[in-house]
Amino acid sequence: MNRTELIEQIRSKKSFLCVGLDPDMNKIPKHLSSTEDPIFEFNKAIIDATHEHCVAYKPNTAFYEAYGISGWKSLEKTIEYLNNNFPNHFTIADAKRGDIGNTSAMYAKAFLDTLNFDSITVAPYMGSDSVKPFLTIPNKWVILLALTSNEGAFDFQFLKSNEKPLFESVLEKSKEWGNENNMMYVVGATKAESLADIRKIIPNSFLLVPGVGAQGGSLEEVCKYGLNKDCGLLINSSRAILYASSGEDFAIKAKEEAMKVHSDMLKFV
């Protein structure tokens, strides 16, 4: 999916919500556990219930790999279901990969080619040749970790070198590798106050923003500092939507939760 298509979808829906698909077998409603593939059935119900309110889906690969081959099958079925039924939704493999060049090329093949996601999250620690192999496929995207939403972000991401915190060095360096048409950034909603500085470095890029909802970030704050002329934001919510109910009404409750976020977004687009 290219940038224009993504922006058009955001404008027509007046939503920039991304639903994170983190299916945890301990939290999936009990009545699904007797189905052949509970994870896929759960995802399918969540997707069917929420697709009108969001523009993107983000399966987190850890939650599939934890179940071995059966989990990987569920992941494959989920992305196939999305690509076949909702081709206008932007898809994100939240995989946080990154390795030496020949290995990153294999990860690119795995997620952007074999599984056919639109994008993949990538960790920056190993630098240029760990990121560039993901940038060689037309209309596919890298979403680079910049400033993450977790407590551990304070361990290294704010370390200052030449007056600049590490996450700003990552943003600046990455502009040598990609551009606003093939690279986005992860910026946690829990660090909204840093968004103003971030927007000075990458004014036009899309930001994938986790941390609204279960992790405590605020949509208002994120929009105040993060919006740009093309919206430029994908706000992710996972647990708050997926596990709004643990009963048979989980999909209805998920839809209601997605609708709430969507309605909060209307005034910003």
Place this chain on the structure above:
Amino acid sequence: MNRTELIEQIRSKKSFLCVGLDPDMNKIPKHLSSTEDPIFEFNKAIIDATHEHCVAYKPNTAFYEAYGISGWKSLEKTIEYLNNNFPNHFTIADAKRGDIGNTSAMYAKAFLDTLNFDSITVAPYMGSDSVKPFLTIPNKWVILLALTSNEGAFDFQFLKSNEKPLFESVLEKSKEWGNENNMMYVVGATKAESLADIRKIIPNSFLLVPGVGAQGGSLEEVCKYGLNKDCGLLINSSRAILYASSGEDFAIKAKEEAMKVHSDMLKFV
């Protein structure tokens, strides 16, 4: 596997070689392509041929994920084969994972529990809560990226904050999370001159050292600066061993290559 068992194996074999299992379908000998699972057959032959000369195996997950479910099956069969037939070999899931706490916990389940590897490589960018969930299982290990072997390592890992390059900050901070009994570090052989400084910070820890062989690092240099009283090194070689020959003699040639490295190691243990 615990530290004592690993050291005993290194001493008894006089080897600290780790064989990287990076099976690339474009490089696997043609005569294997008609088998049901060429990747597993390739790995099995490599393992059978090299096990006397090495103490560890390191499948790189990218090379399995690139082939989707069939690749994941090959990975599962490979680690099962290792655990059933060579339980004294240390196993490394070279996965370079790392995410917020609840997600890293799922990756820990995937690789240290479901697949039952002894260890997993972890990227440090997201800090403490992205690493700690991997450290909760007895006799399992985190191998944290510190100073990698690739060119991109120069982008961020040498950025200085308080006179210290980032990789040294990673080493120091990580000592708050784990210790020499559950944490090792990736240090590239191509940066051997940094090993003396690294040993000042983590004198007793094991280092996983890629980059000898195809990437150009020197065993002599790495040993000169990296050896400690318990050896403290696992030297990885992947391509130089796996693809020593592309013919039907690939396993014999792999064994010869592993033996060469092993014989170079004898004087250091």
